Amino acid sequence: MSLSQETLQAHLNDPAVLCCRRPAGTILSADDFEDPSIFPDLIDSNLMSLSDGGLTIGQALGATLIDDGEALTQLTADLLDGVNDDAAPVSPAAAESSEAADVPETSGTYQGGYLHLHVDHAENLDLTLPVGNMPTADGQSASVQHEEPERILRQLVKKEYPVTDVKLGDTTSYKNGVLVIDERLTKEAVKVNPLVKEVTMKIIKPADRHVYSNTIMDVIPIAAKAEGKLGEGVTNVLSGAVFVLTGMDEAGVQVHEFGSCEGFMDEKIRYGRPGSPDDNDIMIRVDVKIEKGTGMERRGPFAAHSACDVIVHACREAIKDLSAVPSIGEETFTDVRRPGKPRVVLVKEIMGQGAMHDNLLVPNEPCGVKGGQKNVDLGNVPVVLSPNEVLDGGIHALACIGPATKEITRHFFREPLVEALQADNELDLTGVVFIGSPQVNDEKTFVSQRLGALIEAMEVDGAIVTTEGFGNNHIDFSENIAAIGSRGVPVVGVTFAAYQGQLVVGNKYMDAMIELNKDPEGFENEILADNTTTPKDAERAILMLKNKMAGVPIKPPERKWDASVIEANNQLIP
Amino acid sequence: MTRKFTLTTVPGLQSEVYVPITPEPVWTPLTKPLSECKVAFITSGGIHKKDQKPFDTAGDWSYREIPSDTPSDQLMVTHGGFDNSDINKDVNAMLPIDRLHELVDEGFIGGLVPTFYGFMGGGGNVDKFEHVTGPEIARKLKDEGADIVLATGGCGTCHRSCTLVLRACEAAGMSTCIIAALPPIARQQGAPRITAPHVPIGSNAGEPNNPAMQMGILKDTLNAMGEFDHFGQMKALPYEYRHNV
Numbered sequence: 001m002s003l004s005q006e007t008l009q010a011h012l013n014d015p016a017v018l019c020c021r022r023p024a025g026t027i028l029s030a031d032d033f034e035d036p037s038i039f040p041d042l043i044d045s046n047l048m049s050l051s052d053g054g055l056t057i058g059q060a061l062g063a064t065l066i067d068d069g070e071a072l073t074q075l076t077a078d079l080l081d082g083v084n085d086d087a088a089p090v091s092p093a094a095a096e097s098s099e100a101a102d103v104p105e106t107s108g109t110y111q112g113g114y115l116h117l118h119v120d121h122a123e124n125l126d127l128t129l130p131v132g133n134m135p136t137a138d139g140q141s142a143s144v145q146h147e148e149p150e151r152i153l154r155q156l157v158k159k160e161y162p163v164t165d166v167k168l169g170d171t172t173s174y175k176n177g178v179l180v181i182d183e184r185l186t187k188e189a190v191k192v193n194p195l196v197k198e199v200t201m202k203i204i205k206p207a208d209r210h211v212y213s214n215t216i217m218d219v220i221p222i223a224a225k226a227e228g229k230l231g232e233g234v235t236n237v238l239s240g241a242v243f244v245l246t247g248m249d250e251a252g253v254q255v256h257e258f259g260s261c262e263g264f265m266d267e268k269i270r271y272g273r274p275g276s277p278d279d280n281d282i283m284i285r286v287d288v289k290i291e292k293g294t295g296m297e298r299r300g301p302f303a304a305h306s307a308c309d310v311i312v313h314a315c316r317e318a319i320k321d322l323s324a325v326p327s328i329g330e331e332t333f334t335d336v337r338r339p340g341k342p343r344v345v346l347v348k349e350i351m352g353q354g355a356m357h358d359n360l361l362v363p364n365e366p367c368g369v370k371g372g373q374k375n376v377d378l379g380n381v382p383v384v385l386s387p388n389e390v391l392d393g394g395i396h397a398l399a400c401i402g403p404a405t406k407e408i409t410r411h412f413f414r415e416p417l418v419e420a421l422q423a424d425n426e427l428d429l430t431g432v433v434f435i436g437s438p439q440v441n442d443e444k445t446f447v448s449q450r451l452g453a454l455i456e457a458m459e460v461d462g463a464i465v466t467t468e469g470f471g472n473n474h475i476d477f478s479e480n481i482a483a484i485g486s487r488g489v490p491v492v493g494v495t496f497a498a499y500q501g502q503l504v505v506g507n508k509y510m511d512a513m514i515e516l517n518k519d520p521e522g523f524e525n526e527i528l529a530d531n532t533t534t535p536k537d538a539e540r541a542i543l544m545l546k547n548k549m550a551g552v553p554i555k556p557p558e559r560k561w562d563a564s565v566i567e568a569n570n571q572l573i574p
Numbered sequence: 575m576t577r578k579f580t581l582t583t584v585p586g587l588q589s590e591v592y593v594p595i596t597p598e599p600v601w602t603p604l605t606k607p608l609s610e611c612k613v614a615f616i617t618s619g620g621i622h623k624k625d626q627k628p629f630d631t632a633g634d635w636s637y638r639e640i641p642s643d644t645p646s647d648q649l650m651v652t653h654g655g656f657d658n659s660d661i662n663k664d665v666n667a668m669l670p671i672d673r674l675h676e677l678v679d680e681g682f683i684g685g686l687v688p689t690f691y692g693f694m695g696g697g698g699n700v701d702k703f704e705h706v707t708g709p710e711i712a713r714k715l716k717d718e719g720a721d722i723v724l725a726t727g728g729c730g731t732c733h734r735s736c737t738l739v740l741r742a743c744e745a746a747g748m749s750t751c752i753i754a755a756l757p758p759i760a761r762q763q764g765a766p767r768i769t770a771p772h773v774p775i776g777s778n779a780g781e782p783n784n785p786a787m788q789m790g791i792l793k794d795t796l797n798a799m800g801e802f803d804h805f806g807q808m809k810a811l812p813y814e815y816r817h818n819v
Contacts, residue, residue: 504807507595507596540590560592
């Protein structure tokens with residue numbers, strides 16, 4: 001009795017294998033079959049093998065065993081009387097992937113839901129219903145589409161101003177493409193917090209990147225609100241220069257947790273990732289030395305970020321009013337409701353275990369520190385930001401988890417999934433939910449359950465869940481996906497797993513997953529931002545979500561990380 | 575409201591990350607030093623006393639009570655799922671009963687429960703092991719004061735049956751660990767703690783007549799129990815034994 005009835009139904013097309021020794025004359029039922037979900041382990045362990053010509057469980061069910069059969073014997077037609085011939089025979093290949101027939105070729109249609117109207121007593125009842133999308137008597141949707149116009153909620157314009165050179169001087173200014181930073185700001189920065197012992201600043205030009213550096217804690221764009229509040233109005237952004245925060249403590253211990261990226265800056269950064277400096281960016285490196293032993297306490301890294309922000313903020317002040325200066329480019333981001341389009345939500349899991357595993361939500365200025373609320377202090381519960389708030393620097397990342405997988409401040413400023421979902425005319429992006437990964441297991445369950453309730457209230461049709469890092473946060477990741485999937489909402493998961501970060505827990509809702517690994521060996525390779533979400537990853541995730549929402553099957557994964565699967569998926573992007 | 579969506583889809587996408595489907599976590603933290611712990615050992619590798627009824631090798635969810643002071647030469651195996659020769663040479667390869675007494679003698683652990691349990695987990699009836707055999711063994715071990723329950727799996731489906739019983743023990747308030755020859759199965763079935771020496775099924779607790787290896791596996795496993803701090807962790811152990819049957 002190795003299969004329950006439910007399991008049996010799920011595996012009718014999988015190979016039929018005896019779970020235990022059975023005597024001749026046994027009429028085969030659910031009691032007699034081995035569970036196909038553990039076949040790969042059994043095969044790996046040389047306990048059984050599968051060959052061509054075997055019967056499926058559906059074919060063997062109800063048939064009679066001619067001779068005694070040993071445990072883990074694959075059933076073939078010659079071993080049984082009364083085989084059910086209606087189902088097709090199975091080959092080992094077919095057992096690994098269950099592709100459904102009748103798959104829509106290039107476009108899918110999603111239908112669902114009912115209108116139920118019950119009136120016991122009514123007076124002057126005046127009902128207006130949208131008939132355009134009502135089902136007709138034959139169950140097909142009417143062909144008339146009721147097109148409600150888009151509703152624009154808010155617009156954000158990022159105006160781009162070029163930086164051709166950065167210099168240290170005795171005042172902070174931005175003129176004719178040259179950013180001058182007051183050298184004495186490093187002294188001001190030390191005063192911000194008693195844990196800060198020393199702050200130094202160095203300008204690193206693209207041609208001179210072979211410079212040794214302490215581990216990189218963050219990459220911070222230089223952006224300031226010119227009009228409006230975060231997420232709307234105008235933000236002035238300097239292109240061609242970014243701040244890079246590095247740090248260690250007085251005892252010489254790098255401020256990091258799982259892996260660090262101290263070393264030569266030309267080798268330890270994957271330039272061009274959304275979170276990283278770009279190929280031609282001038283790096284303004286702010287190195288902060290904090291009190292001995294505070295690198296793994298919340299207060300230490302926060303002090304370092306606060307010190308750095310003193311200098312970044314002076315630059316913001318210098319670019320707040322550039323009304324007299326022509327910008328070299330403008331990007332417009334629009335928070336928009338698209339009625340009639342599937343409502344989707346992006347859930348971003350952020351670190352919330354304390355120490356350096358913290359983030360500042362919605363600071364006063366883009367990518368700033370002041371005014372930001374710490375997700376750890378908020379109990380790591382889900383907090384909704386509008387897509388524009390995210391892209392306007394609504395997250396200042398304090399996380400110092402593995403360098404290759406961490407999402408740093410610049411990443412959020414140009415988050416590929418937020419940008420792509422917001423711009424996708426086929427979808428109605430409702431918002432971006434940030435949920436922390438708490439330190440205590442009970443709290444993990446608590447915040448996941450709050451996420452589930454939030455998702456239910458949002459009435460979304462689809463969701464993408466991302467996480468940075470790997471390890472204990474994969475517990476949250478699986479619970480968050482289950483909280484969504486168990487409510488009948490199609491969900492896609494996005495994470496680094498590959499070889500080093502392979503999942504240790506999981507559930508049946510995690511059947512559509514995107515791998516972020518870029519390392520040839522599948523490791524957290526300690527190269528900044530290497531294994532974070534790129535625009536290509538975002539495209540795959542969105543396509544996978546659309547498939548899942550439309551009912552187009554997604555093939556089960558290989559049992560081990562295989563980079564060719566990712567490449568094949570990339571080839572399918574229209 | 576019925577809605578119709580038009581979405582760009584492409585058949586043929588494949589999920590990119592393998593997901594082990596694990597059951598709900600179950601966890602009892604180990605709060606005492608090993609030297610104060612009462613230890614139990616169970617095995618799904620078909621071990622029983624020579625004077626007890628052998629297991630039905632076609633599938634059997636019954637179990638045998640093995641007094642923990644039973645001389646090892648009074649034990650035997652009945653299991654059709656793997657080569658029995660190693661256990662026939664030295665039953666400690668599956669149920670390291672002699673080593674456990676040595677651990678008590680040297681004060682490494684506080685003591686042993688009066689009764690160990692043997693069952694034959696091959697092709698095991700999941701429902702019975704989860705809802706009958708597991709809770710029964712767990713209740714009896716708890717009544718005898720077990721703090722720690724160690725286990726060996728035996729064959730592939732034995733690892734599953736064994737894990738089901740260990741989960742019942744963990745749920746009953748004991749800290750458990752499986753010494754797994756097939757750790758992927760133990761992990762997928764939701765074992766709370768796993769140690770994994772490189773050994774073949776049939777000598778899950780170490781090479782027969784190699785007390786040093788058997789002792790090392792047990793001590794490393796017990797020490798690892800203090801290191802594991804949440805459900806589902808695994809530690810590979812540096813012992814290797816190859817047996818080509």
